[in-house]
Amino acid sequence: xxxxxxxxxxxxxxxxxxxxxxxxxxxDPLSTIIDDTNPGGTVNWLDFQNGYLLPAASAASTxxxxxxxxxxxxxxxxxxxxxxxxTVFALAVSGLNDTSGSDFLHGFLNNNNGGxxxxxxxxxxxxxxxxxxxxxMLAGLGLMGAIVRRRRRGx
Numbered sequence: 001x002x003x004x005x006x007x008x009x010x011x012x013x014x015x016x017x018x019x020x021x022x023x024x025x026x027x028d029p030l031s032t033i034i035d036d037t038n039p040g041g042t043v044n045w046l047d048f049q050n051g052y053l054l055p056a057a058s059a060a061s062t063x064x065x066x067x068x069x070x071x072x073x074x075x076x077x078x079x080x081x082x083x084x085x086x087t088v089f090a091l092a093v094s095g096l097n098d099t100s101g102s103d104f105l106h107g108f109l110n111n112n113n114g115g116x117x118x119x120x121x122x123x124x125x126x127x128x129x130x131x132x133x134x135x136x137m138l139a140g141l142g143l144m145g146a147i148v149r150r151r152r153r154g155x
Contacts, residue, residue, distance in 0.1 A: 003070045006105040017065035018106070019098040021056035024077040025088045053092050061097055064106065
């Protein structure tokens with residue numbers, strides 16, 4: 001995501017940084033929050049924020065002190081999706097964990113289309129092999145190398 005001015009003079013800076021975190025959710029915000037686009041929702045946005053944002057993993061928090069690219073490690077939430085322990089495939093960006101004592105109304109743009117907001121930010125996932133899978137791959141390569149050397153020597 002890209003950190004940008006919120007337009008109200010309460011932006012993060014080196015002198016006044018704040019902590020932003022990404023939270024997994026206990027309910028789908030698009031169907032739960034009551035607003036102009038969803039009059040059939042069940043709660044207002046403030047009640048949703050206070051009751052449906054799950055605790056953020058420490059790695060899913062970033063100190064924002066300037067404008068520009070901001071990254072969050074959401075591996076914990078994605079792993080819950082993969083394991084099936086969470087079925088709400090959405091995340092919320094919030095300042096709930098900030099303890100700076102400063103009021104802020106900072107902005108974030110989606111990182112698609114050159115920073116032009118399209119309503120959703122897309123998640124990029126880079127798979128990392130599990131340690132035992134990686135070890136097996138290395139052992140297999142070593143075994144193949146030994147077989148090739150043995151054949152070159154004539155058996």
